[in-house]
Amino acid sequence: MARIGVDVGGTFTDLVLEKMDKNDRSSVFVHKVPSTPHDQSVGVLRGVLELCELAGVKPADVSMIVHGTTVATNITIEHNGADVGMLTTRGFRDILHIGRHKRPHNFSLQFDVPWQSHPLVKRRNRIAITERVMPPNGEIAAELDENEVLEAAHVFKARGIESVIVCFLYSFLNDTHERRAKALVQSVLPDAYVSCSSEVVNVIREYERFSTTAMNAFVGPKTALYLNNLEGKLRDAGIHAHLRIMQSNGGVSTVEMCAQRPVSILMSGLAGGVMGGRWAGAMSDARDVITVDIGGTSADFSTIPDGQVKIMNPRDTYVGAYPVLAPMIDMATMGAGGGSIAYIDEGGAFRVGPRSAGADPGPACYGRGGSEPTVTDAQVVLGRLDPDQFLGGGVKIDPELAHRAIEQKIARPLGMSVTEAALGIIRILNSNMSLAIRANSVAKGFDPRRFALLPFGGAGPLNGVALAEAVSAREVIVPPAPGITAAIGLLVTDMQYEFTRSVMTVLDNVTEQDIDRINGVIDDLTAQCRVRLEADGVPSHRQHYVRVAECRYHGQGFELRADIPDGAVSLKNIGQIEANFHAQHKRDYGWAFDDVDVEIVTLRVIGVASTPALQWPPLPTGSVRPDDRALMFVRRTTFDDGETYDTPRYDRSRLLAGNTLDGPAIVVQRDSTTLVPPGYRARVVANGNIHINRLAA
Incomplete structure (x- = not known):
């Protein structure tokens, strides 16, 4: 039997398969396919079938698929969710508009209030109903007017609204009215997506409870359609595995549960990386780790003290500008990745991100029509990414296109060389990310000097040592399959x-x-x-x-x-x-x-x-010096100190436990590239991790 983890990113969909033989020995296979933003299920199905073929596993032998998805997240970012109808207690129709009277920018006269300019429920679709429940014991002071509920349901039907929420005052004390109103709405709209606040988040605070329920209904229909559609496509392809979905809190749940409460998976696409980072740290007995997940579009950071994943304080659980009272892993996210675009703003400042070239057209070096310089282009110009080795040679990149984009858009306007401009792109990116790491660690009472920094994602190990140096982390630990670590996290989650x-x-x-x-x-x-x-x-x-x-x-x-x-x-x-x-x-x-x-x-x-954790196959033991077959070639590479060195490339698949590499060196594998700068030593350990430490002066 086999199980698969599938993590959908902005640029690539990452997959990992664990196959157990008759003697309970584990074999692990990893794979990447381009993401399909128009319909994530297309890329997921393609990746699953290709990975099964790669691993020699029949689709029918896959017992479980755990999926990390950004479908619900993307709906909130793009403001393209369902039209929602709302029933609420008379006199409280405008709670979603009023919020908590917090100004996003205290001294701006032209600020935008997102929950008002892009309301989850339009005012015309918020209908007040006569009913009242009173604290502290939930006594009914005014009975529910069922005729008003039925009239409102017919209004929603006439307007074509098929997503409805019922949010009454103090329903967390007594939800009788909410449950009855839901039944009445469903009698008129039997196919509608109907949510009660007491079902979604049965807690105090009207604004946050109403907002969370509204978000659930806003993303619910499309999310449920996607999840059920994916389940159907897998079944049609002969895959009858249990499909589980990653939740924002670091656990997994069923399709049915996540379709009913999609607010629980708004951070699904980010949580797998944190869990995978904790797993990789635990393999090296490192319980204090800072995870750094850098992909093509974004970078995510989380501080894990003593092996315990932190859950965010409820006052901070916002998605966009909307409060969502769903438990979420405490992490910081920013628009910084391999596809982040470097540009000169209107004031003449040199900036990197958050805008990204994404998967299409991608960085200029991809040759797909992109003309703006990105972080990946800078890495190519500096010689850190080899044109013939990118994604194991699966994607050909053109260094000349990268050079031209940086020269035209950055170097020439700022009067610097192309190499200086490329170094500037990397330094700005690392500076931005180090600030985010400090905000998630130092600002929350954790000293990075006692933490190992764990970089992963396609671009993470290229920046890992520079970020560790910037925040004074004690060492860098690079997982066995950095580009697939978020997918691995899906298979080590309860x-x-x-x-x-x-x-x-x-x-x-x-x-x-x-x-x-x-x-x-x-x-x-x-x-x-x-x-x-x-x-x-x-x-x-x-x-x-x-x-x-x-x-x-x-x-x-x-x-x-x-x-x-x-x-x-x-x-x-x-x-x-x-x-x-x-x-x-x-x-x-x-x-x-x-x-x-x-x-x-x-x-x-x-x-x-509890779920059995994925077992990464141990490496055989080698000598301190890597086998000659591990050395691929030597090429000139520019490092953060501005110096250019003849830098050996090592094939990670040929490195053995005990091998050490003194920088400058680059470790190449299909899903990522690890940079070992001068003055640092990389050591391969039996579990497959690479530990990178500064050499003693």
């Missing part, structure tokens, strides 16, 4: 389901009644997770439950996560939740108020089905 409910409780004066309410909610949320896991055929011995209390100091605006101790919550152990919150607050902010009341706002239960 299945996860999360359910939440707001339970406002101040811990300093908690009563037995409060304790019973907390335990009742935890049991209910755990049961919901268990139902989902069992429906997926996960046996009880593989089920694990993580329980979290999202807490704040009484009066604070947002919460932090605090672990709940094992067993039932009691008056004896509830103080541990408070202590865990204080410790988390101190880690995040550098201080804690031990004498201030702590309040539980939301309870969260995460149901986890």
Whole structure:
């Protein structure tokens, strides 16, 4: 049997296949195909079939496919989601417009407010309904006017709206009205995509809850269509594998679940890289790592302390300008990659990105009509990418086109040589990325000097050492297949389901009644997770439950996560939740108020089905000096110090455990290229990783 991970990027779709033999020995095969932005499923299906042929695996023998997709993300970026109709409590029609009165730019008179200029739900499609639920216990103060709901549903039908949300005030306390309104809408629009806020995100805060539900309905129809279409295409091709989708929180889920709650996969395409980076670090017993995923269009960074993937604070979980209360891995993203375009702006400043040449036409050196200089063109001009070795020789690149683009657009206007301009492109890119790394590490209380920097993606290992030097990371670890690491991350990820409910409780004066309410909610949320896991055929011995209390100091605006101790919550152990919150607050902010009341706002239960991690085949042991067959050729290459050296190229597939390479050197493989500058030494270890460290002075 075999399983496949598929990660769709802006330029390439990366795939990895793990095949187990009768003796449970693992064989791993990797592959890349061009992405197909018009329909990602075309590239995915092509890649899966080609990889099966490459690995000698029959399509019918593939048992699982885990997919990281940017479909939902792209819909939000391009503002081309569904027309959404909204039912809400009378008097609260304009919450999505008002937001929290935060000005994106405090001192600008001409700023754009995205949630107003590009609303997820147009005002004419937001219809107020008579109903009212009251805090603190969810008592019904005004019954739902069912006739108004039916009238609104007929209005939506007349307007051709097939995506509807039901967002009533305080529905997290009592969702009776929301569920009834949904049933009434479906009686009029049986084929509509209908979401209740209590189903999507059953927590406090009307604006964030309404926005999250609106986003779910905005991206839902197209996302569900894509996922179901992909599943159908795979089945038609004779692939009856279980299809699983990467979620923003670093877990995987089913097509059905992700089609119902697509807000959970808005960061699907980014999360796989973080999980793959953690896996690669763990192979070298490096638990403190900073992942740097640089592809063709963007670069993503995440700090992983002590092997624990961090989840973003709810106040920061925005997609575009829209708050989305879905758990997301804490990462920074910027428009910086191999396809990032270098240009001179209107003020005469030399800039790189975020605009990208993408897959089509791509960098100038591709010869597909691109005329603007990119980062890849700069690497070619500096001799770091060999024209006859790019993607294993699968893509031919023209150095003359790269040289001409940089000369015409950068070097000549700025009065510098083409080499200086190319070095400038790389230095600007690395400067921008190092700032983003510091924002995700230093600014959040983590010292990069104790972290290993783990670069991957097609372009990551070219920049890894320069970025490690810029942020003072202790070493660089390059994974065995850098360009496919995000796809590998999909095969080392557990299945996860999360359910939440707001339970406002101040811990300093908690009563037995409060304790019973907390335990009742935890049991209910755990049961919901268990139902989902069992429906997926996960046996009880593989089920694990993580329980979290999202807490704040009484009066604070947002919460932090605090672990709940094992067993039932009691008056004896509830103080541990408070202590865990204080410790988390101190880690995040550098201080804690031990004498201030702590309040539980939301309870969260995460149901986890453990998945066996991908086993990378170990390398045979070699000598310190690489085998002569590993040396491919020597070419002139320019490094960041501006000097040009005769630089040997080594075939990574021929490097053995124990081999060391002193810079300058370049390690070439099909999916990426690793740069070892002068003054650094690269060491190959048995698990396939390459460790790069500065040589002692």
